[in-house]
Amino acid sequence: MTFRTDVDLERSPAYHWTVTSVDVGPCTDPIGKEIMMLGEQIGEFTGQAISTRVLEDIGLGPRTEVTDHQVGTLCGVQVDITVTYVGTIRPGGTVAGTGTGFVVTASGQTATFTGTGVGRFTAPGHLAWRGALFYETTSDELSSLNGIAVLFEYEVADGKSEGRLSEWK
Structure with missing residues (x-):
């Protein structure tokens, strides 16, 4: 199974990006069908x-x-x-x-x-x-x-x- 990683970013006042959470799950196409690499x-x-x-x-x-x-x-x-x-x-x-x-x-x-x-x-x-x-x-x-x-x-x-x-x- 191939996995995707969704990363939530938050911008700090100094315009640096900080990772606030990571969600890992199967890779899917835009309609939700699982993609096999x-x-x-x-x-x-x-x-x-x-x-x-x-x-x-x-x-x-x-x-x-x-x-x-x-x-x-x-x-x-x-x-x-x-x-x-x-x-x-x-x-x-x-x-x-x-x-x-x-x-x-x-x-x-x-x-x-x-x-x-x-x-x-x-x-x-x-x-x-x-x-x-x-x-x-x-x-x-x-x-x-x-x-x-x-x-x-x-x-x-x-x-x-x-x-x-x-x-x-």
Whole structure:
């Protein structure tokens, strides 16, 4: 569900604005119909980390590079995916991640992607990731990925991953 935030503002004598209350609820159009920002789910995968390296701290925080191999469906097609991403632990304990990867369909067609996201630790060795992917392909089977943003939700636990992808409308 997507949420909206209504903010009530009050102007002080010095013409500064002050937030006096915040109301959070579902996003709605002008006639009150709920608006969903996510489109349909377009992919689902399970995977396994096949490589992990600790990288030099370049002043941003501890960094790890992970390569993950995944299998599942994307746009209704069986696929294998390989992705390498770098996660940097930030102050406050979240993890900033960027990565690149490629997709191979059962018929040998391919797509490449880049992505960025944020992870949070849910338990020791467990991360919940949320972010966006951007694909490029000449594949007929995966051509619907061109020109759209794809949102991901991944759960990683002890080297195993599960993920879902949705089109962002």
